[in-house]
Amino acid sequence: MSKKKKKNAPNEYxxxxxxxxxxxxxxxxxISSAFLSYYAQLNITVGEAMLLIHLMSFKxxxxxxxxxxxxxxxLMGCSERNIRKLCASLESVGYLKRVGRSGTSNQFDLSGLYAKLEDMINVERASASAPTAVPVLQPQTVPQPLRRQPPQTVPQPLRRQPPQTVSVPMPQPVSVPMPAPDMEPRPGFPWDTPSEQQPATIQLVNNEGGQ
Incomplete structure (x- = not known):
């Protein structure tokens, strides 16, 4: 059995x-939840968003x-000049329109902001209801096993060979036998025996006319 609410009970909502x-x-x-969800995508500053919230509080x-x-x-703790700059910035993007009134304050039309929020809601709904594209599986290429490459021979640097010595045979002295003193001369030899050698005589010539 459901419990009945007590009369005069505070509403929890x-x-x-x-x-x-x-x-x-x-x-x-x-404040609309759409504004809180999308204000970061409106490309506005925090000060401009706070001004819009204050304007909503007066609507x-x-x-x-x-x-x-x-x-x-x-309310925002700034100068009036700063408020006018924020309004001009919001007007440049179409989120606000100031409507002048004679003898009193201007009206702040927020219809441009509401239209932008509706567009963003519709875009989100359209993207959510769009069918999800099934990804097409691409054939995968199986990598081939790497073939073992033969070892590469690295050429060794040429070493400098030491100079080779070539031995040239030197001519050997030829010994000619000399005849002994008591040895008889043999025919064909270019020398004579000591007994046959004549001493050389030197003649002195006198330049004055005598020898």
């Missing part, structure tokens, strides 16, 4: 239960919010 009663007294700002109906520049500067 209320903002007061999800935060604290004191914080709930200051109210809350409904109470379908109409565009119209907070004063001075109010936004006080």
């Amino acid at each position: 209320s903002f007061e239960e999800r935060s604290t009663p004191l914080i709930a007294q200051r109210g809350f700002t409904p 109470w109906t379908r109409d565009a919010p119209f907070p004063a520049i001075s109010r936004l500067a006080k």
